[in-house]
Amino acid sequence: PPFSSRTTVVTSWLLLNCMQTVCSCVPVQAKESWGYVDVREGAHMFWWLYYANSSSASYKDLPLVMWLQGGPGGSSCGFGNFEEIGPLDRDLKPRGTSWVRAASVLFVDNPVGTGYSYTDTEDALAKDVAMVASDMMVLLKSFFSLKTEFQSIPFFIFSESYGGKMAAAISLELTKAVQAGSIKCNFAGVALGDSWISPIDLCHQTPVDQRSLLDDNGLDEVTKAANAVLEAVKQGQYRKATDMWSITENVVEQNTNNVNFYNILTQNSDEMKTSSDQTSGFLSSLKRRHIHPLHRQSLSELMNGPIRQKLGVIPKNVTWGGQAEAVFESMAGDFMKPVVDIVDQLLAAGANVTVYNGQLDLIVDTVGQEIWVKRLKWDGLQYFNKMKWTALEDPQTESQTGAFYKTYKNFAFYWILKAGHMIPSDQGPMALRMLKMVTQQE
Structure with a gap:
């Protein structure tokens, strides 16, 4: 069928997937759901939803966040879920800084061919972000049609690395779809984390040089x-x-x-x-x-073993991550293309846009992000540039700065200290606080 899903509802932690001699203990969240959407002929996209699990609020009173991984070819349902922001870590232990504490979280293995998503032939793989955005519109239309309880809940897209490039294109198409009435959702904004928005602005040696990583010959x-x-x-x-x-x-x-x-x-x-x-x-x-x-091998073993058995909907001929390299190769001609113009269109349309970056990231360094931001045509940029940033206290260490941020109208920028490319992995408490601020819970 075009759309298939499974929902699990439990009131306590369960042990699933007891294998022949080893019991793989996979705790189940209070409520979660997952399934496939056929976004095109021969293209099948997998999604996994965790309802917010907060002791102080119902999921109906908290936002819905979709997380998009990078690569292209990195699995949100795998890496983003078990290595960064999901309820359990790779060892299946509860994560104290899970974003599920403050929002319902929707992981999507995107583009098709990533993670548990798959295509019947390599010809069906996406070629560029326009095709990625088109596929995601099909998935989101199906998702919000099935999960009608989320249609009025504020919906945010958070992303990382190449996921940010895709998130920008997806957000622009979603803005158009919501205005046209073809998708019923309350789109509230997009957050671009260490994002591959303007690769050309990352192609400079300054961060490597200034951090004493190169001598003159290397430079x-x-x-x-x-x-x-x-x-x-x-x-x-x-x-x-x-x-x-x-x-x-x-x-x-x-x-x-x-x-x-x-x-x-x-x-x-x-x-x-x-x-x-x-x-x-x-x-x-x-x-x-x-x-x-x-x-990594350990994550692959988890996803192709206990998690695969728990989900129960993954086709026998599909291996988690099996098409990842083919996804990357298919998108190679799009890899270095900038999407700064798309961010400009989002801002002009009134969409809320947040940029956040890790201080210790080299592949998408903060200096490069600031360069393209300063070239935006957004009418609030001049005032934004004159603003002084505000310090945020490190949630883990009292009286120490964990980040800086600036926000004006519908644009914000967060500089996350002591964090690299994967901010939630490096600075989980700070990432969770940023999530709450972006979604207006603080």
Whole structure:
């Protein structure tokens, strides 16, 4: 069927999926639901909903948040759920900073082919963010038609990395769909976390240089590689620019003893370090950096074992993450294209837009984010730029600053300290506080 789902309602923690000799204990939330939507012929998208689980408010009084992962090809239902903001961590222990404490959370494996989502043939994979947004409109229309209780609840889209690029395009199409009446929901805003909005503005050496990660020789090599990316983008050769970007990342790694692009203070694991057989092609290098960290072996075992059995709707021929690399390759020609114009259109339409970024992120550094923000055509930008930011206390450490933020009209920017690319993983309490502020609970 075009839309299929399963809902689980329990009043206590249950133990599921007892295997032959080992019991895989998968606690079930108070109420959760999941299923597939056929967004196109041969394209099947998986979603997983957790109803808000708050001791002080009903889910009807709390917002609905959709989380979109990056890559493209990273699984929201896997990484975002079990590594960042879901009710359980990868060890299936309750997460104290889960966003389910403050909102109902909808994870979607997007684009098709990601996570549990799958296509019947590789020809059905999405090619660009326009196609991704079109597919998501089909899913959201089906979701809100089925879950009518969420039609009036404020709906926010939060995202990370390439997920932010997709979230911007999805939000613009959703704004149009809501205005046209084709989707019934209360769209309240989008939050772009460490997002791949303007890749060209991330193609500079300043953050690597200023953090004492390059000497003069290394700086020259990185600058030369980055200039090749800039030239390809100027010529509109986006597939070539993707290849050149991969080379630039290789040069950075070679001159920094394999710096962790996601958090410069965290060491890369052995599986992430460069070797000659791992970087035989440009795309293979990019996939190693941007897909493999989201599909570590332990997470893959969890998703293809106990979680798969719990869900009970995953087709036998579908492996979690099995099409991830194909998704990345299919989107390679779109990888380096900017979507700053889409953010401008969102702001002009009155949509609430939040940008948030981790201080220790290198792959999507805060300096690069500030560059494209300052180029926005939004009519409130001049006033926003003159504002001083406000400090936010670290929820974990009294009297210490955990973040800064500025907000004016329908735009906000959060600078999250001591966090890398995956902010909820690095600074869970601060990320949860930011969620509450963006959704107007604080």
